[in-house]
Amino acid sequence: MMQKYFGYRNLKTEVRGGTATFLTMAYILALNPMILSAGGFDKGSVFIATIIATAIGCGIMAFWARTWPVALSSGMGLNGFIGFVVCGALGYSPAEALGAVLVAGVLFVIASITPLRAWIINSIPKSLKLGIGAGIGMFLAMIGFQIMGITVTTFQEGVPWEFQDPTLIKLGSLDNLFVLFGLAALVTMIVLDKLNIKGSIIISMVFWTIASWIFIPTGLQEANFSAFQGVFLLNLPEMKHFMNFDVSKALSAGGLTVIFTLFFVDIFDSTGTLVSVANVAGKVDKKGNVKDIDKALLADSVATVAGAMVGTSTVTSYVESGAGVKEGGRTGMVPLVVGVLFIFCIFLSPLFLAIPKQVDGAALIFVALLFLKNIVDIDWKDISESAPAIICMIAMPFFYSISNGIALAFCTYALIKIFTGKFSKVSPAMWIVAILSGVNLAIYS
Numbered sequence: 001m002m003q004k005y006f007g008y009r010n011l012k013t014e015v016r017g018g019t020a021t022f023l024t025m026a027y028i029l030a031l032n033p034m035i036l037s038a039g040g041f042d043k044g045s046v047f048i049a050t051i052i053a054t055a056i057g058c059g060i061m062a063f064w065a066r067t068w069p070v071a072l073s074s075g076m077g078l079n080g081f082i083g084f085v086v087c088g089a090l091g092y093s094p095a096e097a098l099g100a101v102l103v104a105g106v107l108f109v110i111a112s113i114t115p116l117r118a119w120i121i122n123s124i125p126k127s128l129k130l131g132i133g134a135g136i137g138m139f140l141a142m143i144g145f146q147i148m149g150i151t152v153t154t155f156q157e158g159v160p161w162e163f164q165d166p167t168l169i170k171l172g173s174l175d176n177l178f179v180l181f182g183l184a185a186l187v188t189m190i191v192l193d194k195l196n197i198k199g200s201i202i203i204s205m206v207f208w209t210i211a212s213w214i215f216i217p218t219g220l221q222e223a224n225f226s227a228f229q230g231v232f233l234l235n236l237p238e239m240k241h242f243m244n245f246d247v248s249k250a251l252s253a254g255g256l257t258v259i260f261t262l263f264f265v266d267i268f269d270s271t272g273t274l275v276s277v278a279n280v281a282g283k284v285d286k287k288g289n290v291k292d293i294d295k296a297l298l299a300d301s302v303a304t305v306a307g308a309m310v311g312t313s314t315v316t317s318y319v320e321s322g323a324g325v326k327e328g329g330r331t332g333m334v335p336l337v338v339g340v341l342f343i344f345c346i347f348l349s350p351l352f353l354a355i356p357k358q359v360d361g362a363a364l365i366f367v368a369l370l371f372l373k374n375i376v377d378i379d380w381k382d383i384s385e386s387a388p389a390i391i392c393m394i395a396m397p398f399f400y401s402i403s404n405g406i407a408l409a410f411c412t413y414a415l416i417k418i419f420t421g422k423f424s425k426v427s428p429a430m431w432i433v434a435i436l437s438g439v440n441l442a443i444y445s
Helices: 002-006 009-023 028-037 043-063 078-089 092-111 116-123 126-148 177-194 202-216 218-223 256-281 293-310 320-324 331-348 348-353 357-377 382-401 402-419 430-442
Strands: 072-074 149-154 169-171 316-319
Touching: 002 320, 009 202, 009 320, 009 331, 028 078, 028 348, 028 357, 043 072, 043 293, 043 316, 043 331, 072 092, 072 293, 072 348, 078 092, 078 126, 078 256, 078 402, 092 256, 092 293, 092 316, 092 357, 116 430, 126 177, 126 256, 126 382, 126 402, 169 357, 177 202, 177 218, 177 357, 202 348, 202 357, 256 320, 256 402, 256 430, 293 316, 293 430, 320 331, 382 402, 402 430
Parallel strands: none
Antiparallel strands: 072 316, 149 169
């Protein structure tokens, strides 16, 4: 019955594909609670919510878009935006942030069942799309370096600007054992990936976490909030953020830019991921059309709404699904296997939550490298196309803001096209986005 529904040829191949995908994305169980806790979220609650949201998202993708071997979970990049920017810099409470995620998810659902999605996606130049992805990667890398302690800010509270250290950011102390273990974890991930070993991230995280528990004194572990406290926990953490969202701030004038960023990044991130996986899975026809992508996008958008309800950041399609495709997975059985494996992890919260933040930071940097590799496809011969993409890449980490980086890039692109006489070649949707971006910069400058 299952074989007839999903249309797979070999169940073992699909299970192997789902297992490979799980191993390459299981790091989210450690990173998501750590990142969102920076914004005031409860780590235990986020851990459980991440598992439930992943299971729901994978289930929807499996049974609705049944020909897609794509898994979903809380997306990297947007969880950093929620934890460090929306809750951190902008002062949103977790409930208000989840309200923004919910509203953006509803808009994504609407866009997925109407021509609006295609209209927006097709209006953004390819180079700018690639620049946004790379910018998110650089933003994540900077956060990862700070979490690891490799870089530290030189800003001193209460000291006048003219007396501040002009370097702003500098090398941190390498005397810290946790920093050295984090660096070792990063190198291990890269080496394992080069050797084509599946699950390079989670293997490295597990190895260096256990090594830290063995070789680093208990007092230092406790000070770093990473002391080993067991593997299993039968009493599950309370889901404090379940159905606890507040949309009032998201629907205010100031909240519109947050909604815009969540919606925009999610729609392009999921589309880019699905197209990438479709190419590997052979789902793209000779005309460049992707079979059943509308079903996959709808599954993705509904999963975002479900994620907000259970208490986690934007749920999106994972590019790591390519690992499962490389193992032969071709149907919705792959995300179904991933969802089941995530559920099995539900009693392992002490294990995941005790991973040293420096090892988490290493995983964040490694994921950032994956975001950056597509910059080779930017149109470097045309500076009017490449310059806005580069500005976006640079602005995000230096502004410490995904939304402001995107806004500056759009405004730059529009101005370049106006002054180079290319006004008529820019789509109306792009002008609308550029104007909204200008408003965003005016509000937050």
